[in-house]
Structure formats: C-alpha cells, structure tokens
Amino acid sequence: MRQTAAAVCLAVLAAASASAADMPSDEAGDADALSLADKAPSEKAAAQSWRVFGEGVLARSSFRNPSSSQDEGRASIDLRFDSTVAPTLRAVLSDRLDLVHRGEGVLPRADNVNTVREAYLSWHLTPDAITDVGRINLRYGAAFGYNPTDFFKADALRSIVSIDPVSLRENRQGTVVVQAQKLWTGSSLTATYSPRLGDSPNMSTFSLDFGATNPRNRWLLVGSHKFTEELNPQILLYGGEQTPTQVGMNLSGLVNTSTVAYLEVAAGRGRNLIDEAVASPASEHMQQRAAAGLTYTTSFNLSLTAEYEYNSAAPTRGQWDTFWGGGPGNVSAFLATAQMKQDLPVRDALFLYGFWKDVGIRSLDVSAFVRWDSQTHSREQWLETRYHWSKTEVALRWQQYSGAFTSVYGSVPQSRQLDLLLRLFL
Amino acid sequence: MYRMRTKRALLATLLIASLAVASGARGAPDAQAILAASDVVRNPSKPFGVVVTLIEYRNRKQTDANTLEVYSKAESAGGQYRSLIRFVSPPRDADKLMLKSGNDLWFFDPASKASIRLSPQQRLLGQAANGDVVTVNMAKDYQAELIGEEDVTDGERFSRHCYRLRLAEKSPDVTYDHIEMWIEIGTARPVKAHFYAESDRLLKTAYYRKFQPQLGRERPSEIVIIDGLDPSWVTVMRYSEYGWRDIPDSWLQRDYLPRFKPE
Numbered sequence: 001m002r003q004t005a006a007a008v009c010l011a012v013l014a015a016a017s018a019s020a021a022d023m024p025s026d027e028a029g030d031a032d033a034l035s036l037a038d039k040a041p042s043e044k045a046a047a048q049s050w051r052v053f054g055e056g057v058l059a060r061s062s063f064r065n066p067s068s069s070q071d072e073g074r075a076s077i078d079l080r081f082d083s084t085v086a087p088t089l090r091a092v093l094s095d096r097l098d099l100v101h102r103g104e105g106v107l108p109r110a111d112n113v114n115t116v117r118e119a120y121l122s123w124h125l126t127p128d129a130i131t132d133v134g135r136i137n138l139r140y141g142a143a144f145g146y147n148p149t150d151f152f153k154a155d156a157l158r159s160i161v162s163i164d165p166v167s168l169r170e171n172r173q174g175t176v177v178v179q180a181q182k183l184w185t186g187s188s189l190t191a192t193y194s195p196r197l198g199d200s201p202n203m204s205t206f207s208l209d210f211g212a213t214n215p216r217n218r219w220l221l222v223g224s225h226k227f228t229e230e231l232n233p234q235i236l237l238y239g240g241e242q243t244p245t246q247v248g249m250n251l252s253g254l255v256n257t258s259t260v261a262y263l264e265v266a267a268g269r270g271r272n273l274i275d276e277a278v279a280s281p282a283s284e285h286m287q288q289r290a291a292a293g294l295t296y297t298t299s300f301n302l303s304l305t306a307e308y309e310y311n312s313a314a315p316t317r318g319q320w321d322t323f324w325g326g327g328p329g330n331v332s333a334f335l336a337t338a339q340m341k342q343d344l345p346v347r348d349a350l351f352l353y354g355f356w357k358d359v360g361i362r363s364l365d366v367s368a369f370v371r372w373d374s375q376t377h378s379r380e381q382w383l384e385t386r387y388h389w390s391k392t393e394v395a396l397r398w399q400q401y402s403g404a405f406t407s408v409y410g411s412v413p414q415s416r417q418l419d420l421l422l423r424l425f426l
Numbered sequence: 427m428y429r430m431r432t433k434r435a436l437l438a439t440l441l442i443a444s445l446a447v448a449s450g451a452r453g454a455p456d457a458q459a460i461l462a463a464s465d466v467v468r469n470p471s472k473p474f475g476v477v478v479t480l481i482e483y484r485n486r487k488q489t490d491a492n493t494l495e496v497y498s499k500a501e502s503a504g505g506q507y508r509s510l511i512r513f514v515s516p517p518r519d520a521d522k523l524m525l526k527s528g529n530d531l532w533f534f535d536p537a538s539k540a541s542i543r544l545s546p547q548q549r550l551l552g553q554a555a556n557g558d559v560v561t562v563n564m565a566k567d568y569q570a571e572l573i574g575e576e577d578v579t580d581g582e583r584f585s586r587h588c589y590r591l592r593l594a595e596k597s598p599d600v601t602y603d604h605i606e607m608w609i610e611i612g613t614a615r616p617v618k619a620h621f622y623a624e625s626d627r628l629l630k631t632a633y634y635r636k637f638q639p640q641l642g643r644e645r646p647s648e649i650v651i652i653d654g655l656d657p658s659w660v661t662v663m664r665y666s667e668y669g670w671r672d673i674p675d676s677w678l679q680r681d682y683l684p685r686f687k688p689e
Binding site for chain 1 (some may be wrong): 477479481483484486488489491492493495505513514515516517518520521526528529530535536537538539540542543544545546547548549580581582583598599631633635648653657658660662664666672674675676677679680681682685687688689
C-alpha cells in the first residue's frame with residue numbers, strides 16, 4: 001500500500017516537474033496532507049465545569065536501619081469544579097480522597113485521608129476588582145523547587161502522594177481567607193486576611209482541618225507592577241499574630257528566546273529549624289531564604305532547570321553534626337518539622353529539574369529532579385516516566401534518598417520508593 | 427476614542443491595500459501594505475474571542491487533539507495582539523492558561539497555582555508553536571518584500587493568482603526568522619506560507635482555507651500546518667465560535683491569570 005502511494009506520488013512529482021520546472025517538489029506531500037485534513041473530525045470539545053479522575057497506585061518502599069520493605073496500594077478520587085454560577089460569581093471546589101492500604105505487619109494498615117483543597121466563591125465587583133471568600137490554595141513563587149514566598153505552605157499537606165514539587169503544590173489544602181484584588185493596566189494589588197479557625201491539625205479522614213490551615217490570624221499583601229516587558233516584580237508582605245513580618249520578592253525575565261531566569265527571596269525574623277524541631281524557646285533571628293535559577297529549553301522540547309536554594313534557618317554542617325549526635329529522636333523531629341513546614345532542610349542545595357515532552361514517541365513524557373545538599377553531601381532524587389492517551393495515563397515513578405547515614409537526606413528512613421500509577425479521567 | 431483610532435487604522439489599512447492592489451497595473455505594489463491587508467483578513471479589528479481546535483496527525487494517524495479558547499486584543503500603542511488562552515481539552519490540560527504579550531509569556535496551572543514564565547522556545551502544543559495559536563499581526567513583526575506574482579494551488583486545490591512576498595523578521599524575538607507568503611491578488615486573502623529557520627531550513631508550510639464570514643468579513647476557518655522535515659506530520663487548526671469580547675487591558679497580566687474564565 002505504501003509502495004503504491006509512493007509510486008503515485010513519484011508519478012505526480014515527475015509529471016509536475018515535466019510541466020512546470022519551478023513547481024515545489026513538496027507539492028505531492030502537501031496534497032496528501034490536505035486530503036488528510038479534509039477528513040479531520042469536525043466535533044470539538046466543550047468546556048466542562050467538572051474535571052474528575054480516579055487513580056490507582058501500587059508502591060514498594062525500601063527502608064534502612066533496619067533494612068526492610070513495605071508494599072502499599074492507594075486508590076484516589078480527585079475532582080475539581082469550576083463554574084460561573086451567576087454572571088459575576090464564580091464557584092470553585094477542589095477535593096481529593098486517598099484510600100491507602102498497607103501490607104501485612106505495617107501499622108496502620110489503612111490510612112484514608114480526604115483533602116478539601118479549595119472551596120471558595122469569587123465575585124467580580126467590576127472587571128478589575130475581585131473579592132474571594134473561602135478556602136484557597138494561596139501559592140506564590142517564581143522558583144521551581146523551593147518557594148520561600150509560599151507563606152501559607154506550612155501544615156498544608158495532608159497526604160503526600162509524590163515528592164515531585166508540582167505534586168506537592170497541587171495536592172495540599174488551601175487556607176480559609178477573605179481576599180480582595182484590584183487590577184490596573186500592568187499592575188495588581190491583593191490583600192488577604194486569614195482568620196484563626198482552629199488550634200491544631202486533625203488527621204481524621206474527613207476533617208476540614210482548619211487547625212492546620214488557620215491556626216492564627218494572619219495577613220498577606222501582594223503587589224506587582226510591570227515596568228517593562230522583561231521587568232515585572234512581585235512584592236509580598238506577610239505577617240500576623242505570633243507571625244513575625246516577612247518580606248518577599250519574585251522576579252523573572254527572559255535571557256533569550258530559549259532561557260528564563262528567576263529569583264525568589266524572603267526575609268524576616270524567625271526561629272531556626274532545629275529550634276522549631278525541638279520546640280526550643282530560643283529567640284528569633286533574621287532569616288533569609290532564596291531560590292535563583294535558569295530554565296533552558298532545547299529545540300526538541302527538553303526543559304532543564306538549574307536552581308540554587310538557600311535557607312539560613314537550616315543547619316550548617318557543624319550544627320547538623322552536633323544535632324545528629326543528640327540521638328535518633330532529634331533527627332526524626334527535624335525531618336518531620338521540615339516536611340510539615342515544607343521548608344528546605346539543608347542550608348544550601350543545588351536543584352536540577354528536567355522535563356522532556358514527547359521523548360522519542362508522541363505522548364511519552366519524562367521528568368526528573370535531583371536536589372544535592374552541599375553541606376552534608378546527600379541527595380534527594382525522583383524520576384517519572386508517563387505515557388498518556390486522551391483520557392488515560394500510566395506512569396512509573398522512582399524516588400531515592402542517598403547519602404551517608406549521618407547526612408540530612410541519608411537520615412530519611414525510607415531510602416527508596418517505586419510506584420506504578422494508572423490514572424483515568426472520567 | 428480607542429474605537430475611533432481602531433476604525434481609522436482599519437480604513438487606512440484598507441485604503442493602502444486597495445491602492446497597492448490597484449497600483450499593480452501601473453507599478454510595483456507596496457509589499458508591506460499587501461501584508462497588512464492580509465492581516466486584516468485574518469484578524470478582527472476589535473477585541474475578540476475564538477475557539478481553536480488542533481488535530482494532529484503522524485503518518486496519517488491522529489495522534490493528538492486539543493481545544494483552546496483564545497481571547498485576543500491589539501495593543502493600542504504597537505498594534506500587536508496580546509492573547510489569553512484557556513485549554514479546554516484534553517481533560518488533563520483542562521483549565522490551564524497561557525498569556526502571550528509579545529515575548530512576555532506566562533503559563534498558569536489552576537491545580538498547582540503556579541504562574542510560570544515561559545520562553546518562546548517552550549512548546550505546549552506539539553507541532554504548533556505558541557505563536558501559531560495566538561493572533562499575530564505579521565506586518566508589525568516582519569518586513570515584506572514583493573518577489574512577484576504567480577499562480578499557486580490553495581488549500582482547497584483551486585488555482586489562485588497571488589503576490590509572493592518574502593517576510594524578514596524586524597526583531598530577533600519573533601517565532602520565525604523569515605517567511606514566504608502567497609496572498610491572493612484582489613482579495614488579500616492569505617493562501618499559503620512557508621516558515622523558515624535562520625539557517626533557511628523549512629520549518630512548516632501552512633495553508634489558509636475554508637474561508638467563512640466571521641465578525642464582518644470572510645476569514646480562514648482552518649489552517650493546515652505541514653512539517654518541513656516530515657510531511658506526514660500534519661496539524662489542522664480550526665477556528666470557530668468567533669465573538670466580540672470586552673477585554674480590559676488590566677486582564678492582560680500575570681496576576682489576572684488565576685481569574686480568567688471565558689464566557
């Protein structure tokens with residue numbers, strides 16, 4: 001069949017070249033493409049208010065000290081509703097239920113968590129003045145791996161399904177706020193108030209967990225102005241009850257047509273992570289957090305990000321060694337605190353992230369990252385290969401913590417995890 | 427005031443184009459005016475919305491399909507279009523957003539709430555460059571030169587008598603280094619275009635076809651894109667549901683992206 005088609009094409013080309021010397025040689029290919037386009041289906045997808053998918057995961061985790069492994073199965077249902085319910089009123093609901101079942105000998109055997117990520121109403125008072133009420137995933141930050149200006153990230157995670165920064169930003173509960181935004185041409189100002197609604201986190205399955213997301217009264221002001229096409233900084237001011245005022249900035253720009261540079265910084269008084277972990281009443285000091293990086297995209301659609309990350313609240317090598325010597329309880333408390341606060345547990349790190357769309361074949365995507373801790377020389381690594389059809393995705397994921405037993409990432413009990421994932425969009 | 431300026435600009439463009447076309451009998455027509463006239467055929471003069479469906483084929487087999495809602499508005503100063511784009515399908519991309527204002531390119535994912543600046547090199551839609559999907563006034567970005575007149579076969583296999591233009595980039599930040607474009611004499615309809623890299627490698631061929639009355643004049647409702655290296659890689663871009671839209675300038679910035687929801 002192909003040979004026949006090729007022969008026909010050659011015949012057409014030969015005839016064409018005989019009759020008109022300047023006729024483009026690709027005309028037969030064009031005619032073939034246009035015939036194909038003639039038969040393209042005419043139906044088009046309509047916008048939907050609902051997006052729902054189910055997900056099943058089989059996972060095997062390996063632990064060290066003592067060496068062991070654990071099997072786990074997870075079934076999840078993930079939904080998002082976003083609709084204009086009245087001419088100027090928008091309603092958003094985003095929820096995820098994770099049902100986890102673990103193998104023999106592991107407690108708890110079942111761990112079911114529902115996360116109400118977002119539930120809010122947004123009202124356009126005028127086309128450029130908007131107010132919101134409800135639980136919103138307020139997330140700011142220009143950086144990719146570590147976001148110092150993501151001020152509402154502490155205690156936002158209820159169920160960690162992947163250590164991929166994209167997943168951590170997505171699968172978390174928002175904060176209950178009253179918020180107003182005013183827009184001008186090239187400028188924006190947002191004022192947010194997050195009231196105290198609870199005392200402490202509540203891990204019962206269907207808890208709204210206000211104690212985690214709204215433990216005290218807090219506020220946030222965010223302003224941005226576009227000075228030029230390349231210069232559009234965003235300034236943040238955050239504070240509240242028992243919350244020292246923090247100032248932050250996000251800035252990004254185009255280096256050339258294939259490279260983006262970004263900088264994210266935050267500064268303010270606070271306790272260091274070790275004092276937080278051991279609940280020490282130590283005094284607060286000025287802390288600085290920063291992430292700066294470059295994203296380069298090749299002509300074959302591979303995007304590579306290199307990011308330098310810094311957290312003055314995290315221990316230096318000497319502080320870590322002393323703290324680690326205090327016993328395993330210290331390390332567990334430190335790692336749990338860093339995870340709960342979603343803060344960088346090392347003083348400085350190099351984060352490399354790659355995303356390659358359509359690797360070799362259409363619809364096969366590969367993404368991976370490595371975070372290298374330059375203080376204790378340990379690593380956090382993650383890789384995902386994902387193939388997708390129009391409504392189905394299959395993924396294989398691998399994550400590993402490497403380093404000496406006395407290092408930061410080497411202290412994580414779970415050294416390795418392998419996941420096989422199936423996602424079905426309804 | 428803005429509408430008056432837009433109307434005047436449109437009338438001036440049409441007048442220049444008519445003069446250029448009429449002057450064909452007397453002398454060389456103005457290539458830039460011909461290009462501007464073809465921009466007027468492709469692009470509505472006021473802020474508008476349109477649904478774009480992309481169907482992609484590799485080796486005659488459909489490999490992908492995307493639907494986007496695009497809102498476009500010309501800059502009052504430079505005249506180039508700025509666009510807000512919402513992904514409608516496939517489901518995994520639904521509700522993701524893109525803002526393009528020249529090379530100021532932002533991507534927003536409502537799930538992770540991430541507003542990420544993109545480089546023009548980053549493609550979100552397979553074969554189609556981000557610049558292919560959004561509205562572009564080519565006369566603003568490219569300098570046209572008239573190569574001559576010739577008959578070409580259009581996307582519906584009819585012969586059209588066309589101006590053949592060579593377009594050179596005015597600045598290095600546009601999607602293509604240079605373009606060869608065929609514009610029908612008399613109607614200023616774009617018929618066909620070849621898009622080239624700086625190395626003179628043919629990147630894509632585009633056929634503008636299926637002209638239909640939309641927002642006041644006949645406009646192409648379909649563009650067929652054929653890859654320069656692999657002619658079996660074909661994307662059909664279909665335009666439907668045109669409508670005038672009120673798009674305040676204040677919406678065309680990063681901080682509005684989480685708010686954008688097309689009607």
